Amino acid sequence: MARPREFEADPVAEALLDAFWQRGFTRTSIADLSAASGLLPGSLYAAFGGKDAMFALVAGRYVAKLRAALAGGGAGIAGLRHVLDAVVRITVGDPDRRGCLLINTIPESAALSPPARAVVERGLGEMRALLRRRLREAGVPRGGDLDRLVALLFAASVAIRVLGRAGHERRLLQDIADGALAAATAAAGIPARRRAR
Amino acid sequence: MARPREFEADPVAEALLDAFWQRGFTRTSIADLSAASGLLPGSLYAAFGGKDAMFALVAGRYVAKLRAALAGGGAGIAGLRHVLDAVVRITVGDPDRRGCLLINTIPESAALSPPARAVVERGLGEMRALLRRRLREAGVPRGGDLDRLVALLFAASVAIRVLGRAGHERRLLQDIADGALAAATAAAGIPARRRAR
DNA sequence: TGGGTTCTTGACCGCCCATTCAAGAACTGC
DNA sequence: GCAGTTCTTGAATGGGCGGTCAAGAACCCA
Numbered sequence: 001m002a003r004p005r006e007f008e009a010d011p012v013a014e015a016l017l018d019a020f021w022q023r024g025f026t027r028t029s030i031a032d033l034s035a036a037s038g039l040l041p042g043s044l045y046a047a048f049g050g051k052d053a054m055f056a057l058v059a060g061r062y063v064a065k066l067r068a069a070l071a072g073g074g075a076g077i078a079g080l081r082h083v084l085d086a087v088v089r090i091t092v093g094d095p096d097r098r099g100c101l102l103i104n105t106i107p108e109s110a111a112l113s114p115p116a117r118a119v120v121e122r123g124l125g126e127m128r129a130l131l132r133r134r135l136r137e138a139g140v141p142r143g144g145d146l147d148r149l150v151a152l153l154f155a156a157s158v159a160i161r162v163l164g165r166a167g168h169e170r171r172l173l174q175d176i177a178d179g180a181l182a183a184a185t186a187a188a189g190i191p192a193r194r195r196a197r
Numbered sequence: 198m199a200r201p202r203e204f205e206a207d208p209v210a211e212a213l214l215d216a217f218w219q220r221g222f223t224r225t226s227i228a229d230l231s232a233a234s235g236l237l238p239g240s241l242y243a244a245f246g247g248k249d250a251m252f253a254l255v256a257g258r259y260v261a262k263l264r265a266a267l268a269g270g271g272a273g274i275a276g277l278r279h280v281l282d283a284v285v286r287i288t289v290g291d292p293d294r295r296g297c298l299l300i301n302t303i304p305e306s307a308a309l310s311p312p313a314r315a316v317v318e319r320g321l322g323e324m325r326a327l328l329r330r331r332l333r334e335a336g337v338p339r340g341g342d343l344d345r346l347v348a349l350l351f352a353a354s355v356a357i358r359v360l361g362r363a364g365h366e367r368r369l370l371q372d373i374a375d376g377a378l379a380a381a382t383a384a385a386g387i388p389a390r391r392r393a394r
Numbered sequence: 395t396g397g398g399t400t401c402t403t404g405a406c407c408g409c410c411c412a413t414t415c416a417a418g419a420a421c422t423g424c
Numbered sequence: 425g426c427a428g429t430t431c432t433t434g435a436a437t438g439g440g441c442g443g444t445c446a447a448g449a450a451c452c453c454a
Contacts, residue, residue, distance in 0.1 A: 002398075002400030002401075002452070003399075003400045003402085003450040003451045003452090004400085004401080005400085005402090023307075024304050026221075026305075027223055027305065027308060029440075029441065029442080030441075030443075031441085031442095039402090040403060040404070041404090041442085041444090042401090042402070042404080042443095043401075043403085045444080046401070046402085050442075050443075104304035105304075106296075106363045107221050107296070107301035107302075107305075108224065109363070110220075147368075147372055148376040150372075151369050151372035151373045151376055152373060152377060152380070154373075155356030155357070155360070155373040156352050156356070158355070158360065159352030159355040159359075162300065162303060162356075162359060163351075163352070163355065165304060166303045166306070166321070171344075172348050175344055175345045175347075176351075179345040179348055179349035179352075180349060180352070183376065183377075183379070186383060199420080199428075199429035199430030199431070200420040200422090200429075200430045200431045200432080201421065201422095202430085202432090203420095226411065226412080227411075227413080228411085237433060237434070238412085238413075238414090238434090239413095239414080239415080239432065240431075240432060240433085242412095242413070243431070243432085244431095247413075248412065
């Protein structure tokens with residue numbers, strides 16, 4: 001046995017996530033991470049490895065949180081509504097409007113290590129798979145229609161996150177969610193209920 | 198009069214655009230710009246000012262090219278189809294899959310100078326306005342429906358560009374365009390013609 | 395109490411960044 | 425051909441980057 005570490009990994013990882021989420025991978029320096037976590041560079045490297053490993057860790061935790069935020073809401077069309085509304089809610093609920101860590105990372109994914117890039121890509125794939133599952137539960141049969149609806153709902157989710165980061169007003173983001181959902185329900189032959197505004 | 202410059206501004210600006218488009222603002226160094234343009238740093242600074250000014254210039258040229266690429270296609274629903282198909286075409290037509298310079302810049306817009314940021318925001322606003330104009334031409338009256346349709350089509354365009362940069366297959370991007378267009382035509386009461394696949 | 399192990403500290407490394415500048419080169423007008 | 429002006433060159437600047445490391449501190453166990 002030896003000297004115990006003076007910090008807990010969880011809150012430190014959360015602080016690293018905050019830093020990466022706000023400034024992105026490239027523009028977040030080790031000094032930023034050190035300031036955000038309260039740990040000196042040496043301790044960060046001893047505990048987590050290099051910047052790449054820190055980002056991969058943080059991205060994995062982010063995916064888990066996203067998964068939890070979008071879970072529930074029941075099956076069928078209600079579940080779809082729940083997912084899209086949750087996307088809007090978490091987007092505008094962040095006062096810093098940081099958008100989605102995974103999507104923000106796409107333009108700089110060439111700067112990521114392969115493992116970190118894999119975490120990002122798997123996370124996005126999971127979100128797309130969630131929408132597909134919900135559509136299947138809503139009674140949409142496999143086929144071209146399903147593909148098109150998954151694409152549309154995925155696109156809506158991505159755009160809500162991107163335009164949320166760009167600072168667009170909630171109304172636009174909600175219009176995207178409503179428009180995509182109305183399209184999905186109509187095309188799938190599910191009675192859609194227009195959302196009150 | 199004095200010594201004439203040994204290069205033309207236009208092809209040099211085009212080279213700068215290529216560099217920024219590929220690697221983004223932050224990760225593109227002056228050395229990158231120098232290598233891409235064939236000019237030494239001193240000449241770049243003398244001709245264009247600092248990195249910020251170079252990016253603002255380049256972004257303005259990019260907007261002009263985008264405007265040209267999306268123009269035409271006639272009025273009404275045909276014009277809308279033309280715009281969305283053009284977005285898909287220019288996205289998958291780029292072998293490097295660089296996506297949209299403006300949208301790629303959103304996550305790092307905090308690193309931009311205010312003038313450069315303004316160019317980016319105006320460019321995106323112009324694209325949204327183009328979709329709104331086309332919808333009006335297609336007979337959609339002003340009101341909540343118009344807002345929702347603009348939002349959906351804009352979201353589709355943004356997502357096509359983002360997911361194109363992420364390397365997704367053409368099929369997904371075309372599904373997004375088709376889904377959004379089908380939704381728009383259906384919701385607007387315009388007879389939609391399903392696209393052949 | 396003392397040896398062994400692990401953690402923390404903060405200075406340090408070499409490199410690359412955006413930017414500047416003095417010196418030389420190339421041109422025009424006289 | 426000379427003066428004046430502008431352009432090009434290439435090195436230099438200070439600062440920040442990701443990453444490392446030796447030294448000291450804190451702990452467990454014997």
